[in-house]
Ligand SMILES: Nc1ncnc2c1ncn2[C@@H]1O[C@H](COP(=O)(O)OP(=O)(O)OP(=O)(O)O)[C@@H](O)[C@H]1O
């Protein structure tokens with residue numbers, strides 16, 4: 001099947017209504033302003049290059065990576081990366097929040113996990129399991145602990161059998177909360193951090209775009225928003241743009257400052 005066939009028609013499957021589906025085109029729109037660290041950019045490009053050279057890898061009998069885990073603080077681009085990968089690979093994105101999946105019916109989690117992997121086996125996609133650390137989180141009662149252990153086993157088995165044209169992507173805030181055996185099964189690991197100055201500057205210039213602005217405003221924003229996540233930077237710049245539109249003015253320092261005060265990001269120290 002050609003790549004475009006996967007792209008335009010997303011087969012919906014019964015029993016996996018806990019998933020949200022996005023076309024590569026929708027993913028492209030979402031991920032258009034993505035900023036990667038140099039290391040993550042290298043990892044992503046290498047991953048995509050390998051998938052484009054599958055035959056060569058088969059010839060050499062070298063396995064092809066298909067399981068990515070991303071970890072890092074909120075608002076640093078993990079979920080966005082899943083969209084980016086779907087866009088680049090021209091595959092639909094099938095997104096599931098594991099915490100929601102587990103909390104709705106713990107008893108059915110194992111069978112739901114199986115259904116998801118079965119779907120991905122039959123339909124090439126980026127299967128994205130968000131809030132992935134929810135899988136191993138210890139439960140209160142003894143029965144729940146046992147049930148969770150069964151879910152972890154199911155997941156391990158599904159991961160071991162995962163092959164074909166789909167890729168598995170998982171995201172978590174907490175690397176240390178992930179079961180060791182699960183962790184080890186990911187062939188590709190990506191670490192996310194708050195933006196450094198260079199990344200923040202690049203992201204700000206993408207966000208401001210061609211919006212009319214006071215001179216050297218981007219330098220000011222970059223300094224003022226030090227310590228903010230990408231998600232914070234986005235919200236503050238958006239707020240300031242709205243204020244500029246309401247006031248029929250260009251973007252200027254005071255608007256950024258007001259937007260910052262209103263938004264009140266939780267800035268990490270040091
Ligand atoms: N690296 C980035 N490049 C560009 N935009 C980003 C980046 N990281 C975050 N954003 C912006 O912030 C929003 C939230 O990012 P995203 O959902 O990817 O964060 P996350 O790392 O998955 O956070 P969480 O741990 O809370 O799920 C994105 O929709 C995007 O607009």
Ligand SMILES: [Mg+2]
Nearest residue numbers: 078079130171
């Ligand atoms: Mg996320």
